[in-house]
Amino acid sequence: MSGTIFEKGAGGISGRYIPENDFPDEKIDALAARKGEIGLPRIGEQDLIRHYVGLASKNYHIDKGMYPLGSCTMKYNPVVNEQIAGLGGFTGLHPAQDERDAQGALELMHNLESALCEITGMSAFSLQPVAGAHGELTGMMIARDYFRDRGEDRKVVIVPDSAHGTNPASVAICGFTPKTIASNEKGLIDPGILEKEIDGSTAVFMLTLPNTLGLFEREIARIVEIVHRAGALVYMDGANMNALLGIVRPGTIGIDIMHLNLHKTFATPHGGGGPGSGPVGVREHLADFLPVPRVIREEGGYSFRHVSDKTIGRVHSWYGNFNVFVKAYAYICSCGAEGLRAVSENAIINANYLMTLVSKWYDLKYPGPCMHEFVASGSNLKAYGVRTTDVAKRLLDYGLHAPTVYFPLIVEEALMIEPVETEKKETLDHFASVMEKISIEARENPQILHDAPVTAPVRRLDEAAAARCPDLCWTGPGGCGE
Amino acid sequence: MSGTIFEKGAGGISGRYIPENDFPDEKIDALAARKGEIGLPRIGEQDLIRHYVGLASKNYHIDKGMYPLGSCTMKYNPVVNEQIAGLGGFTGLHPAQDERDAQGALELMHNLESALCEITGMSAFSLQPVAGAHGELTGMMIARDYFRDRGEDRKVVIVPDSAHGTNPASVAICGFTPKTIASNEKGLIDPGILEKEIDGSTAVFMLTLPNTLGLFEREIARIVEIVHRAGALVYMDGANMNALLGIVRPGTIGIDIMHLNLHKTFATPHGGGGPGSGPVGVREHLADFLPVPRVIREEGGYSFRHVSDKTIGRVHSWYGNFNVFVKAYAYICSCGAEGLRAVSENAIINANYLMTLVSKWYDLKYPGPCMHEFVASGSNLKAYGVRTTDVAKRLLDYGLHAPTVYFPLIVEEALMIEPVETEKKETLDHFASVMEKISIEARENPQILHDAPVTAPVRRLDEAAAARCPDLCWTGPGGCGE
Amino acid sequence: MSYIQNTDSDRKEMLRVAGASSFEQLLEPVDPALRVKGGLKLGRPMSESEVLSHVGAMASRNRPAGSAASFLGGGIYDRFIPATVRYVLSRSEFYTSYTPYQAEVSQGTLQAIYEYQSMIAKLTAMDAANASMYDAATALAEAMLMACSIKRADRILVPAAMSVRVRAVLESYAAGRGIRIEEIPWTDEGTMDHDKAGELLSEKAAALVVASPNYFGMIEDAAGLSELAHSKGALLVALVDPVSLALLSPPGEYGADIAVGEGQSLGIPQNFGGPLLGFMATRSELIRKCPGRLISATTDIEGKRGYVMTLQTREQHIRREKATSNICTNEGLCALSAAVYLSTMGEDGFREVARQSAAKSHALYRLLSEVEGVVLPFGENFFQEFVVRMPGSSESFIEEARGAGILAGIPISGDYPLLGGDAILVAVTEKRTRAEIERYRDIAAGKGGAL
Amino acid sequence: MSYIQNTDSDRKEMLRVAGASSFEQLLEPVDPALRVKGGLKLGRPMSESEVLSHVGAMASRNRPAGSAASFLGGGIYDRFIPATVRYVLSRSEFYTSYTPYQAEVSQGTLQAIYEYQSMIAKLTAMDAANASMYDAATALAEAMLMACSIKRADRILVPAAMSVRVRAVLESYAAGRGIRIEEIPWTDEGTMDHDKAGELLSEKAAALVVASPNYFGMIEDAAGLSELAHSKGALLVALVDPVSLALLSPPGEYGADIAVGEGQSLGIPQNFGGPLLGFMATRSELIRKCPGRLISATTDIEGKRGYVMTLQTREQHIRREKATSNICTNEGLCALSAAVYLSTMGEDGFREVARQSAAKSHALYRLLSEVEGVVLPFGENFFQEFVVRMPGSSESFIEEARGAGILAGIPISGDYPLLGGDAILVAVTEKRTRAEIERYRDIAAGKGGAL
Numbered sequence A, B: 001m002s003g004t005i006f007e008k009g010a011g012g013i014s015g016r017y018i019p020e021n022d023f024p025d026e027k028i029d030a031l032a033a034r035k036g037e038i039g040l041p042r043i044g045e046q047d048l049i050r051h052y053v054g055l056a057s058k059n060y061h062i063d064k065g066m067y068p069l070g071s072c073t074m075k076y077n078p079v080v081n082e083q084i085a086g087l088g089g090f091t092g093l094h095p096a097q098d099e100r101d102a103q104g105a106l107e108l109m110h111n112l113e114s115a116l117c118e119i120t121g122m123s124a125f126s127l128q129p130v131a132g133a134h135g136e137l138t139g140m141m142i143a144r145d146y147f148r149d150r151g152e153d154r155k156v157v158i159v160p161d162s163a164h165g166t167n168p169a170s171v172a173i174c175g176f177t178p179k180t181i182a183s184n185e186k187g188l189i190d191p192g193i194l195e196k197e198i199d200g201s202t203a204v205f206m207l208t209l210p211n212t213l214g215l216f217e218r219e220i221a222r223i224v225e226i227v228h229r230a231g232a233l234v235y236m237d238g239a240n241m242n243a244l245l246g247i248v249r250p251g252t253i254g255i256d257i258m259h260l261n262l263h264k265t266f267a268t269p270h271g272g273g274g275p276g277s278g279p280v281g282v283r284e285h286l287a288d289f290l291p292v293p294r295v296i297r298e299e300g301g302y303s304f305r306h307v308s309d310k311t312i313g314r315v316h317s318w319y320g321n322f323n324v325f326v327k328a329y330a331y332i333c334s335c336g337a338e339g340l341r342a343v344s345e346n347a348i349i350n351a352n353y354l355m356t357l358v359s360k361w362y363d364l365k366y367p368g369p370c371m372h373e374f375v376a377s378g379s380n381l382k383a384y385g386v387r388t389t390d391v392a393k394r395l396l397d398y399g400l401h402a403p404t405v406y407f408p409l410i411v412e413e414a415l416m417i418e419p420v421e422t423e424k425k426e427t428l429d430h431f432a433s434v435m436e437k438i439s440i441e442a443r444e445n446p447q448i449l450h451d452a453p454v455t456a457p458v459r460r461l462d463e464a465a466a467a468r469c470p471d472l473c474w475t476g477p478g479g480c481g482e
Numbered sequence C, D: 001m002s003y004i005q006n007t008d009s010d011r012k013e014m015l016r017v018a019g020a021s022s023f024e025q026l027l028e029p030v031d032p033a034l035r036v037k038g039g040l041k042l043g044r045p046m047s048e049s050e051v052l053s054h055v056g057a058m059a060s061r062n063r064p065a066g067s068a069a070s071f072l073g074g075g076i077y078d079r080f081i082p083a084t085v086r087y088v089l090s091r092s093e094f095y096t097s098y099t100p101y102q103a104e105v106s107q108g109t110l111q112a113i114y115e116y117q118s119m120i121a122k123l124t125a126m127d128a129a130n131a132s133m134y135d136a137a138t139a140l141a142e143a144m145l146m147a148c149s150i151k152r153a154d155r156i157l158v159p160a161a162m163s164v165r166v167r168a169v170l171e172s173y174a175a176g177r178g179i180r181i182e183e184i185p186w187t188d189e190g191t192m193d194h195d196k197a198g199e200l201l202s203e204k205a206a207a208l209v210v211a212s213p214n215y216f217g218m219i220e221d222a223a224g225l226s227e228l229a230h231s232k233g234a235l236l237v238a239l240v241d242p243v244s245l246a247l248l249s250p251p252g253e254y255g256a257d258i259a260v261g262e263g264q265s266l267g268i269p270q271n272f273g274g275p276l277l278g279f280m281a282t283r284s285e286l287i288r289k290c291p292g293r294l295i296s297a298t299t300d301i302e303g304k305r306g307y308v309m310t311l312q313t314r315e316q317h318i319r320r321e322k323a324t325s326n327i328c329t330n331e332g333l334c335a336l337s338a339a340v341y342l343s344t345m346g347e348d349g350f351r352e353v354a355r356q357s358a359a360k361s362h363a364l365y366r367l368l369s370e371v372e373g374v375v376l377p378f379g380e381n382f383f384q385e386f387v388v389r390m391p392g393s394s395e396s397f398i399e400e401a402r403g404a405g406i407l408a409g410i411p412i413s414g415d416y417p418l419l420g421g422d423a424i425l426v427a428v429t430e431k432r433t434r435a436e437i438e439r440y441r442d443i444a445a446g447k448g449g450a451l
């Protein structure tokens, strides 16, 4: 009984969810200009539930097993936080309600902003951006308006080649010109190169810390100094903050603007692709540029305010992804100061341990202690005709998820592995042992890897055909081209 | 990562769910007489959730597919009813609370009792019994005390051989002597035999209607008359009421006592084995014998009352499975009068349709219209060395659940099939087509059936070994005998 | 709202295939004279949103524990339930599945219940537990039948300091079988009178039932009573509170033959008293006499570990009237709750629940003992619940407390006239806060009005 | 409450294997001078029950829609959400999974999003939709960038009768790119001034944005505007309400090139304004210029149907600064909500939602039109929302209604001074009852106090 919901719901009958209309209105027919059917399914509730439960069973997910996707921080999502975020006092609030009727929500936002300031050392946060990339874009807008306000015409943003794809994209969307600099042989930013490239046209230097190789930029102090000396701002992509909680506060080491991914570091679920939340924090001199409205606490309570005319304005229809704030705030309360520090300690220990195990069988371009993640490489298996994608697919057959592959681009056949702090030693041991088995299979019987996956709901899919002739909308049994 | 929760939770650390104790008390140590550890797991929340989600994935369930277990009425369990029954206003109520603080709960119970009276034609219901068998036992107690009250010494309860196993067991537990009578060649009670067997020692005649062959007792009027003439009571096992909603009201055809299975007819979920609810209804002359307390509606509101000294007393610590009442009541509201009638119509149409399809490939001892279920037989496959159990296991390989097998005992190699009203025609067609395939496999390649299941989480299990040396409690890696 | 998915044209086609020209034709076996005329007198079908508001309004006409501080006990307690429990229970793989008749596709339920059995066995320190009973009362009733059958006797002894509701269920089950239930009074300490027990045991009895803590919350000398019962040839049936077992000596340690109790405390909401979770554990030698479902570990034909229902020949679906019990549907999902609850709290967390319940109830006891006129008849040898008599009438005390958002206790003198006066039973679980406990005291001391 | 599962001895052993004698040693790359001294100034860890009461108390300091009758709209609506939505969304297979990078083990998410795309395409009558955007505002901003890139132009025209918040987001996105946004005023009927639009279109513009219903709830002559825009070489971008599309002519019918809108109405709780669901649909020819994720059906190597992310070369993780957008994490779970909502309500149920919203809002409109002093400036050509001026001050009217349990509307004259007076925007969804609507009228008529 597979097939789309349209097939299952063809010619059936739906349940009755709302009462009869007690305001019959002939006038409505005048409005009803739409011709014909929309094309929505008509399906009974039992089959509908079966459809979605059936789809659910085809997904890998955190509650099934380890999710070692590098850069994604796939940690356990506490079930109690879902329960709390589902309270009617939160879910039923309209954003234009009288502030007196939303004091709890405003207080929560205020407390969350304060906690993020304390965690990062930034002076002020806006919760408005709804994803990491959205935070980056917001940060770029702040930089843009900051220089405009100062009357400086700076158009260039320097981005290391190891940066996440969203970084240069956000730069470009904001109207800046991205300029890539190469990382050095240790996988780090070379202050010398930076010094050469930076000049009066540079608005921002944008780095990820720890970087996408899982390395802490040893020269960060010098980098910050170089950037500031050039009159530019330092932007930190804080999506990897899971490594630094209670260890480094970016604001105190000179970072001017940063974003966080609450849907990574603060345990809010990823939802198969969102919703996320990407709050942006700035140091004092940039606070006036943050999006409005801001949450203000005064004698009488909390309120939203348009605090400064320097603001970049808005980046979201309302206040950002409030439902995500609730979960992140509950998580911070659960952890407390010591718990957050423990998160990063364990994330780092797990990563270094797993790196030691995995590097027995896979290449490692940048040895030495890593932070919360590391990048291995399947390049040693190329001799057997095996590529990293084969390793990834074979992992699926063992009931595990694959690491992030082919990223960062600067590592050939990259396998970017982030174990996160919630996985325990036995789980890492199991993952490492499967990685070992696969490396042996690669040598002895590479075909198994090429054929993988065989236990997943589908075998390898024809992506080329999809790209050539995309079938993006169900139009009947035939699909594409009809 | 399989294994028991004890293995997974050996030597780990649990989360912190309750606050620190702010009443330290040395005296508690004096109470603490227990020596050593209890032996409960210590497991982090992520692995705990994975454990149970992993177990969940090994279960067949209604939201996965059709569940044609005869006599079990495995219909769709509406998700909204779970939501309603989970409201804090219900779940947080203590049963000894002041009645003024529980008016909504009492009203719901009162409304549910009234609705059950209307549906069955009985005069009064008690919601106290928590399962079908518990209802039977309660009904037997009512009969016992009724005759005791009348000073009659009747010790025998006549039960047809087609009865559900709980029927004779309930009779015996109550201290009555069960006496079995055979059904006739049409699968029905033979009034002639009944007339012969019944006498002044007979307290109750206990029948299931429709009976466990899915047949309506054509002679029910005569049967009732015979029993009443003998001064005995008619007890109806109403677990099959899904066939009769809006069609037959047992109270109006002379049934004296009956129970319902809310967890069958009224869509409350079975929970992998409960909780259920088995309300007992009686006609007017037996109302005083119902369990106490009863819910009474008066001017000032609802209350619990000990209405009569003739009561059998109590069969449950409190008022029965209240949480189940909420779901059943919500279901009745959803259906309304016409919806309940539609339930039975569709259950009957589905059963007759499926019987027609299945009987092309399997034996049918009792042809002619069935009610909500029918009993086929795999006896025609015995020639190929195939037994009904093989057919059942093979169905699992096709991703379906098996019917009830080897019951009722009076049909050889029985396959008792109840499709229920929520399954649609296509689903029945699919089931029938798999049954056909299996009957062909049985002829052509019976080994496939003997080997089945091969796609389930485990293959056939050694029940004999378990019965010989039961391992009922995890005591370490070795298990039984340690 | 209808959950039926067949359309009119489906039905037409199905009737055709089934050889019927109309639905009425399928009803041919049902004499038209017996059929319902004119339809049921129930309302019209409601849409989902109407059901939600209709039944939701009933929920809001109650005043649940969440909106008041509950000191009610007597077998049902307001305890903290971790979110994991509701999460696991809301998976339809568990809640919509049937009794695991096809073991190969029911390993989730089977293993979970096996683990539940193991946890109950460990908690009670008995050899094995069954898959669940309806509630403590029926579990005790079944234990009574089991003991009578083992001992071929028809007399059991129970404490007078036992829940009257549980007692009533025992009577219902005993009546038809000619079982005599006799009561052992309590002493000034609120515990069982050993001398009287010894006396009554001199006549043949199948079992002595010991409830510890008893209904008044008092801890019995279970070991002494166990010895006494066994010396007179009776079985010892222990009725226990599962949370207390994290602190107190468990039935297996004092030689109980059967242990039963109410598992509601183990992650199950109060739900106005149902569903509950009766548990039963026993010794290996008695397991084949035990009522109810049992899950055993075993292996499949490839040697892989798996789980099955076992010893089904004790059960009604095989043995019919010769079964050890008539129980079929039990409280499977509640057993799952208990397993999730116990594994979430874990060894240490569960002990902490017991310790805090004891600590907080003893704290309230001491605070009340300082209030003039308050009578605490039975002393401090209780676990988490005690009997108290207030200076004024308990009715007006409870009423005043109710006004102040406190459900102060269950009045019990009506059921136990020997207690005299106006006694109430007060339970303090780990959920109660210092503020609530102190407010309770203030009200008792006549200083409650200010709040 | 900690979610870390390693024990001290695990950590010791792991450090040993990793060749570190202490955790500090792993921090060697981090200059000690840069490290946090003395720990973070945050509270101590809370247990689960403390978090529940701490954050739960915040929830109870709000007054959500459930406890008042909401006539608030402006893009976010109080609608009925069937229980199926929450049920499906609470499955961790959906909510805890990542973006479907490994397609073979993400078919659940992929197929669900494919079905969502299909439903949006059908609803808008466009060829294809993407997998979701952040909200309507950013979807429109992305449509603006897309139009400017297609038309190689840096000017777009927008209605003045558009949400000021959406407009503000457009400005933020436009500023750095040198895009000029120009406004077309509204007429006395509250709709776009066609003459003025024609005038402004004579200078090259990438797109004309039509919001229909517009922010005042009024239905635009979208077909006419579409013709106008196309005749001047501009694209037509339609900003639409998805529920309205069950009744009104959809963008595909009047030739829109890009359709965007806010999907919150499709089964997503109001949640104080987030998460929302921006949707975007377009014509086949433009799909490769479209921002965001796209899911396509395809087949696996055995010919079995399956789903993959496609046209990823438009996306930032492949194309970096040349990507059509920077969007990565989107609103996947909200898209799933919309799919479950639309398939639950179904073709007929969804139309009924639209019809009832229209019928009820028109009913309130007519009731108010009979109240003396009430001004309804724009007439009846609206879908479910309209502008009204109350006889007295809107502030005091709203305050009085609030006291009577009614959230009466959004005051909008501050944002739209041209409206004059004290206008409020009133939305009536299918959830509002006759009683609520009549009470609204009574308060407007000065007869509200009695309730």
Ligand SMILES: Cc1ncc(COP(=O)(O)O)c(C=O)c1O
Residues within 6 Å of the ligand: A071, A072, A131, A132, A133, A134, A164, A166, A208, A237, A239, A240, A261, A276, A277, A278, D327, D328, D329
């Ligand atoms: C380092 C880094 N930066 C930025 C992002 C973008 O965040 P988002 O997907 O929430 O837009 C991610 C995650 O994908 C990331 O890992």
Ligand SMILES: Cc1ncc(COP(=O)(O)O)c(C=O)c1O
Residues within 6 Å of the ligand: B071, B072, B131, B132, B133, B134, B164, B166, B167, B208, B237, B239, B240, B261, B276, B277, B278, C327, C328, C329
């Ligand atoms: C006909 C019949 N009678 C009685 C019962 C017993 O009901 P329960 O399992 O709820 O005790 C059942 C169900 O198992 C049944 O099908």
